[in-house]
Amino acid sequence: MTTRKKILWGIGAFFIVVYCLFPIAWIVSVSFKAPSDLANGSFLPSELTWQNYDLILFGGASDLFLPALVNSFGICLIATAISCLLAMFAAYAIARLDFPGKKLILSTALAVAIFPVISIVTPLFNLWRNIGLYDTWPGLIIPYLSLTLPISIWTMSAFFREIPWEMEQAAQVDGATTWQAFRKVIVPLAAPGVFTTAIIAFFIAWNDFIYGISLTSTEAARPVPAALGLFTGASQFEEPTGAISAAAVIVTIPVVVLVLLFQRRIVAGLTNGAVKG
Amino acid sequence: MASIDMKNIVKKYGDGFPAVNDVSLDIADGEFMILVGPSGCGKSTLLRMIVGLEDITSGDMVIGGKRVNDLAPRDRNLSMVFQNYALYPHMTVYENIAFPLRLSKTPDDEVRRRVTEASDVLELKEHLERKPANLSGGQRQRVAMGRAIVRQADAFLFDEPLSNLDAKLRGQMRTEISRLQRRLGITTVYVTHDQTEAMTLGDRVCVLRKGKIQQVASPRELYEQPVNLFVAGFIGSPPMNFLPATPEGNRLRTPFGEIELDEKRAAAVAGHDLLLVGIRPEYFDDASLVDEAKRPLGSTFRAKVDVTEWLGDSQYAYIPYEAPDSIRSQLRELSKELDSEELRTQAIVSIDATSRIREGREAEFWLDSRKIHVFDPQSGENLTRDAEAGAELTRLATQDRLEQAEEAGGRDTDARGGATAVGVG
Numbered sequence: 001m002t003t004r005k006k007i008l009w010g011i012g013a014f015f016i017v018v019y020c021l022f023p024i025a026w027i028v029s030v031s032f033k034a035p036s037d038l039a040n041g042s043f044l045p046s047e048l049t050w051q052n053y054d055l056i057l058f059g060g061a062s063d064l065f066l067p068a069l070v071n072s073f074g075i076c077l078i079a080t081a082i083s084c085l086l087a088m089f090a091a092y093a094i095a096r097l098d099f100p101g102k103k104l105i106l107s108t109a110l111a112v113a114i115f116p117v118i119s120i121v122t123p124l125f126n127l128w129r130n131i132g133l134y135d136t137w138p139g140l141i142i143p144y145l146s147l148t149l150p151i152s153i154w155t156m157s158a159f160f161r162e163i164p165w166e167m168e169q170a171a172q173v174d175g176a177t178t179w180q181a182f183r184k185v186i187v188p189l190a191a192p193g194v195f196t197t198a199i200i201a202f203f204i205a206w207n208d209f210i211y212g213i214s215l216t217s218t219e220a221a222r223p224v225p226a227a228l229g230l231f232t233g234a235s236q237f238e239e240p241t242g243a244i245s246a247a248a249v250i251v252t253i254p255v256v257v258l259v260l261l262f263q264r265r266i267v268a269g270l271t272n273g274a275v276k277g
Numbered sequence: 278m279a280s281i282d283m284k285n286i287v288k289k290y291g292d293g294f295p296a297v298n299d300v301s302l303d304i305a306d307g308e309f310m311i312l313v314g315p316s317g318c319g320k321s322t323l324l325r326m327i328v329g330l331e332d333i334t335s336g337d338m339v340i341g342g343k344r345v346n347d348l349a350p351r352d353r354n355l356s357m358v359f360q361n362y363a364l365y366p367h368m369t370v371y372e373n374i375a376f377p378l379r380l381s382k383t384p385d386d387e388v389r390r391r392v393t394e395a396s397d398v399l400e401l402k403e404h405l406e407r408k409p410a411n412l413s414g415g416q417r418q419r420v421a422m423g424r425a426i427v428r429q430a431d432a433f434l435f436d437e438p439l440s441n442l443d444a445k446l447r448g449q450m451r452t453e454i455s456r457l458q459r460r461l462g463i464t465t466v467y468v469t470h471d472q473t474e475a476m477t478l479g480d481r482v483c484v485l486r487k488g489k490i491q492q493v494a495s496p497r498e499l500y501e502q503p504v505n506l507f508v509a510g511f512i513g514s515p516p517m518n519f520l521p522a523t524p525e526g527n528r529l530r531t532p533f534g535e536i537e538l539d540e541k542r543a544a545a546v547a548g549h550d551l552l553l554v555g556i557r558p559e560y561f562d563d564a565s566l567v568d569e570a571k572r573p574l575g576s577t578f579r580a581k582v583d584v585t586e587w588l589g590d591s592q593y594a595y596i597p598y599e600a601p602d603s604i605r606s607q608l609r610e611l612s613k614e615l616d617s618e619e620l621r622t623q624a625i626v627s628i629d630a631t632s633r634i635r636e637g638r639e640a641e642f643w644l645d646s647r648k649i650h651v652f653d654p655q656s657g658e659n660l661t662r663d664a665e666a667g668a669e670l671t672r673l674a675t676q677d678r679l680e681q682a683e684e685a686g687g688r689d690t691d692a693r694g695g696a697t698a699v700g701v702g
Contacts, residue, residue, distance in 0.1 A: 164363065170424075173330070176351060177349075180380065189365075
């Protein structure tokens, strides 16, 4: 690459990064503005204040925000764990075994994934109320599974397909049962794929708003995105923008931490050296 | 320690295509058997049926006197080296080798002893803590072998284990495998498409073509008494030359002059109009360099040399010849089946390295007519095969093997503490 090309690429990349990160920077900036300062007409707050964070973590809005944070974490982690486990078995079967209806399962998974959430949320609302799942953790975990399972199955079966068949056959010849071969050879090799899938599934569940707002009514199960929508200002004439921004920043932190934590795990090329190379 | 007996083994895939067709093969305890053939001949499928990775459509697979058709791979107690080694990348070399032992819940100190023993044999000692990704191709290959020998398996199965190594390393590993097998005396089945490996490693070689056994014999018998055109063309490098010939009494008229046959052969070929004469490159020589005493045993002819290749220790000359269309198309078919593409009908002859025969000139050649074979072009059958002489060659090879095994057994019982009984018959 010539120097000129490099410079052009650099400029292009810079604009894309600014374009992507500007809204986030704005939210961070707003979260540090006092309510009276919101319309100061400048990007930076005239005076840096922790007032908004104080409000949502310890003040009036903490009753709404903190339980929601716990709910979100609990529900999303459980949904992610279940979905990864189920997807692992399903993807293994899809990648390795030849059984009738394989294509059907994959296309059904895809169909579920593209099915608009808004169209099933009303019937689900009625059903959940009748069977007592409304406003409970399982009441959200189950719909989240329907959101995360299809994508998990698809990504993981792609990862499983990458693992050479011989690995498993070698394990079987070495004296392993199918289960042992799966647990001792395939799972460790698929770990990067599992982590990637887990992160994607977690984000999907974490970001959900429609199920969260429709299937919950109290802090018993209300997740953060739904709680954010219910923030109110101190008075009727005050916008809760600052508090919402502060909450948004806090909600973003675990996502960033997750990616940074698992980045090292998502190393492609773990299978290097397994086969000829 | 076990013999492997296959009776009428058939493998049909979903579309009814028989990848392996009615194969019956007995592999003796401690024998080194090679399965060889061009790509798609079913040799790997056959190996995978022995180890249990492929279902058997019909027939009996008997290992050590027990029918194993319905046993899972783990219950057959065989060990296998895969073409791409299939090492576990998340484990160290030590754990890779120890894996079969760990699965059988062997106590730790026993595992350590056996892995150390195996790594000593394969000179992997200083690599035990490394991961496979950090090893060279040859080292990975040795780890794969370590994983195979660490367990007291009934037989070793190799699926083209050397095809991913470069030529030099391949030669070294080949002798290594041979030494190891002799030392351990374990029944071995080895799949390859490389005929050098087939000739040098095997006690017996099984040549497969389109899922069917063509000939099972010692390398020498295959070379000297091939049963048909296919085996004759497959074994030997450069390959055997096939010349069209028409019989006239005791003589064969070929593009390279007339060849005289002894009475036995003449009787065998009588009654055919068109024949193929198979002559190995080394049965030819530069006529000017042939001993006067040897000369009358063959015939001489003059031909124009197209190309010569001088290799230092040997020299090859390429002599084009004319052949009838039917023969020409058949030879092309044959070479296609043997994974090569012969574009013209030409004979490759081996001449002395000191010979001054030059490209583009006419020269006089001598050919030894004692060892030629005559084939029926229709059936491909070898009309002049001496079955008795062939069987004798294989019998001698078997005897050699048993003697070697006995010797190795005597040597090894002390070294191995008698832990493994070494096959002596």
